[in-house]
Amino acid sequence: MTLGNTFKTSIKGLLTHKSRSILTILGIVIGITAIMLVMAVSRGAKDLILSQIQGLGSQTIIVRAGREPEGPSDFASIFTTSLKDREVQALKNPAFVRGVLAVAPNVIGSGTALYGSETKNASLLGTTTDILQALEIQPRYGAFFSEADVAAHSSVAVLGSEVKEELFGDSDAVGETIKFYDRNFKVIGVFDNIGQIGAFDIDTNIIVPVTTANQYLLGNNHYTVIMVRVESEAVIERAADDIRQTLRELHGITDPDKDDFFVATQADLAERVGTITGILSALLLSVAAISLVVGGIGIMNIMLVSVTERTREIGLRKAVGATTGDILRQFLFESVLLTSVGGVIGISLGAVLSLLASVILTRFLEVNWGFAFPITGALLGFGVSALVGLIFGIYPARQASRKSPIEALRYE
Amino acid sequence: MINNSEILLRIRGLEKIYSDDGGTETPALRGVSFDIRKGEFLAIMGPSGSGKSTLLHILGFLDRPSGGSYIFENKEMNSYNNDELAQLRNKKFGFIFQAFNLLARSSVMENVKLPLAYADVPEAKQTPIAMKAIDAVGLSHRVYHESSKLSGGEKQRVAIARALVNDPEVIFADEPTGNLDSKSGGQVMEFIDKLHNQGHTIILITHETYTAEYAERIIKLKDGLIESDEKVSSRHHAEFKK
Ligand SMILES: Nc1ncnc2c1ncn2[C@@H]1O[C@H](COP(=O)(O)OP(=O)(O)OP(=O)(O)O)[C@@H](O)[C@H]1O
Ligand SMILES: [Mg+2]
Numbered sequence: 001m002t003l004g005n006t007f008k009t010s011i012k013g014l015l016t017h018k019s020r021s022i023l024t025i026l027g028i029v030i031g032i033t034a035i036m037l038v039m040a041v042s043r044g045a046k047d048l049i050l051s052q053i054q055g056l057g058s059q060t061i062i063v064r065a066g067r068e069p070e071g072p073s074d075f076a077s078i079f080t081t082s083l084k085d086r087e088v089q090a091l092k093n094p095a096f097v098r099g100v101l102a103v104a105p106n107v108i109g110s111g112t113a114l115y116g117s118e119t120k121n122a123s124l125l126g127t128t129t130d131i132l133q134a135l136e137i138q139p140r141y142g143a144f145f146s147e148a149d150v151a152a153h154s155s156v157a158v159l160g161s162e163v164k165e166e167l168f169g170d171s172d173a174v175g176e177t178i179k180f181y182d183r184n185f186k187v188i189g190v191f192d193n194i195g196q197i198g199a200f201d202i203d204t205n206i207i208v209p210v211t212t213a214n215q216y217l218l219g220n221n222h223y224t225v226i227m228v229r230v231e232s233e234a235v236i237e238r239a240a241d242d243i244r245q246t247l248r249e250l251h252g253i254t255d256p257d258k259d260d261f262f263v264a265t266q267a268d269l270a271e272r273v274g275t276i277t278g279i280l281s282a283l284l285l286s287v288a289a290i291s292l293v294v295g296g297i298g299i300m301n302i303m304l305v306s307v308t309e310r311t312r313e314i315g316l317r318k319a320v321g322a323t324t325g326d327i328l329r330q331f332l333f334e335s336v337l338l339t340s341v342g343g344v345i346g347i348s349l350g351a352v353l354s355l356l357a358s359v360i361l362t363r364f365l366e367v368n369w370g371f372a373f374p375i376t377g378a379l380l381g382f383g384v385s386a387l388v389g390l391i392f393g394i395y396p397a398r399q400a401s402r403k404s405p406i407e408a409l410r411y412e
Numbered sequence: 413m414i415n416n417s418e419i420l421l422r423i424r425g426l427e428k429i430y431s432d433d434g435g436t437e438t439p440a441l442r443g444v445s446f447d448i449r450k451g452e453f454l455a456i457m458g459p460s461g462s463g464k465s466t467l468l469h470i471l472g473f474l475d476r477p478s479g480g481s482y483i484f485e486n487k488e489m490n491s492y493n494n495d496e497l498a499q500l501r502n503k504k505f506g507f508i509f510q511a512f513n514l515l516a517r518s519s520v521m522e523n524v525k526l527p528l529a530y531a532d533v534p535e536a537k538q539t540p541i542a543m544k545a546i547d548a549v550g551l552s553h554r555v556y557h558e559s560s561k562l563s564g565g566e567k568q569r570v571a572i573a574r575a576l577v578n579d580p581e582v583i584f585a586d587e588p589t590g591n592l593d594s595k596s597g598g599q600v601m602e603f604i605d606k607l608h609n610q611g612h613t614i615i616l617i618t619h620e621t622y623t624a625e626y627a628e629r630i631i632k633l634k635d636g637l638i639e640s641d642e643k644v645s646s647r648h649h650a651e652f653k654k
Contacts, residue, residue, distance in 0.1 A: 002529075318474075321502020
């Protein structure tokens with residue numbers, strides 16, 4: 001029989017047992033839906049994180065104190081005092097690190113800001129004037145503090161747009177005095193809406209000279225993060241290597257695994273995000289795979305029942321000339337068709353659910369969670385569902401094709 | 413003496429032993445020998461369990477013998493593999509069973525087309541050929557009816573149309589009137605007789621004498637052996653004629 005005819009025969013066979021066919025493919029539908037959801041959501045998450053990292057620009061290197069955390073239990077290693085003035089000076093020295101434009105040491109914290117009767121929980125960013133160049137930002141109103149302010153440990157503050165909004169509403173902030181960490185700060189500038197840059201959300205920050213922050217607010221003499229701006233994208237990797245080298249020499253470290261700092265570029269971070277979302281997807285996909293195997297076994301089970309039920313049909317077909325291959329293909333097509341239909345339903349369902357997820361996440365997490373129909377996911381889902389039908393259909397189809405015409409015709 | 417060139421099939425010492433899972437062996441045929449000429453109308457009779465169906469299945473390439481030889485058109489059956497047998501069944505043989513064996517949820521047309529599809533007849537040609545066969549059994553008014561909704565006599569006529577659609581050499585009929593009343597049984601026999609008159613070889617199993625009387629020759633089986641093999645001197649079947 002021609003393949004086209006066999007195919008038609010299979011379709012007819014499935015339509016004859018519609019409700020059973022539909023029940024059979026539920027497992028496949030669920031599995032493929034899960035694959036689609038995982039791919040769409042993990043891609044959304046990745047895109048979101050990447051868009052935040054991208055704000056860092058391709059010319060900024062982040063140097064963090066502490067070893068790169070290797071797991072949740074490693075958290076304590078983040079808080080170390082390995083980055084101080086000595087390190088900042090070293091990174092500024094072109095003999096050690098080549099191609100550097102600016103080095104901005106920062107400390108972070110958080111506290112309550114007060115203005116009149118308004119309060120706002122704000123993040124503290126203590127930094128130097130170099131941050132402007134490192135992140136390529138400028139206040140919208142007023143001015144940023146000067147090097148003299150940093151040197152003098154001045155109590156001046158520049159506000160992120162959200163902080164300004166909460167404390168002052170529409171009225172002017174520049175020139176007013178706010179209380180932060182129980183200390184009075186004169187507001188000298190306000191940033192526009194900037195959004196996330198690297199790990200910072202400037203909008204929710206109050207930015208003060210790092211010297212002021214360390215001396216009066218935190219009682220520190222070390223930095224959390226040093227931001228290094230380099231001349232161009234071309235030299236960023238070399239500069240990152242120079243930084244590692246310099247800090248290791250300074251700290252007498254020979255084994256890179258013992259680093260008490262952690263250097264990252266936008267490219268590094270993006271790669272890291274890719275790895276993490278990759279691992280997550282792999283985990284979730286393996287759950288989907290299990291449901292597909294279960295679904296496949298269900299298909300096999302139903303196909304075996306169907307083969308037994310249709311023994312007479314098989315016998316008759318063989319009597320009028322069906323070869324072993326004809327019967328094998330007929331039943332194989334049936335199971336592949338069955339799972340492919342399940343796959344298509346799963347793909348559609350998965351697309352709808354992930355669209356829904358993106359809407360819900362955008363609303364409740366207040367982030368811009370994008371939705372894109374995962375074409376690779378759809379192709380993968382379709383391929384996988386057809387494959388499941390093929391793999392789990394082979395055994396029942398062989399059983400069918402091996403029936404002798406007599407055994408099949410005598411069957412009551 | 414029969415001219416050798418006219419011989420369509422020849423069996424010699426044909427045996428069939430069924431063995432089930434438990435290891436018990438049932439000898440159904442215990443050495444059967446005869447020749448059938450091209451165009452002959454043979455009836456096989458005998459008590460229940462005497463091996464009639466078993467013999468017909470082997471002759472129709474539906475089953476293989478346990479011993480002996482079966483030569484069809486000058487070639488030993490055992491020299492064919494299963495797929496070759498399937499193709500020969502498709503081209504050379506047509507089957508009519510007591511239980512009709514139609515595809516219940518398919519139309520008359522689809523049932524009759526089935527052998528054509530397995531013969532790889534192009535789609536466009538299948539319908540006219542099948543239509544001719546359906547016409548020949550007088551079911552032109554039922555072409556697209558679901559076969560399960562037909563009467564017993566109509567079902568068997570669909571089976572006859574299916575059996576003749578590939579213009580086979582031999583038509584095998586295993587008690588084709590067994591499930592029918594005498595009127596539709598008579599009708600079915602008339603169609604089978606017509607096929608014989610058109611030159612088809614007919615091998616018919618029956619236990620009703622009046623059905624057997626359509627045949628030119630009657631072989632009686634008993635316990636897997638031939639009891640008698642006789643020519644029918646006077647074929648009279650007027651009682652079924654309208
Ligand atoms: N698949 C089988 N396995 C075991 N024994 C079988 C099988 N098929 C037939 N037999 C036995 O072989 C013998 C002949 O069976 P067969 O069907 O050929 O008889 P029959 O002459 O057609 O009988 P009936 O007139 O009742 O149809 C019987 O004893 C039957 O029980
Ligand atoms: Mg029988």
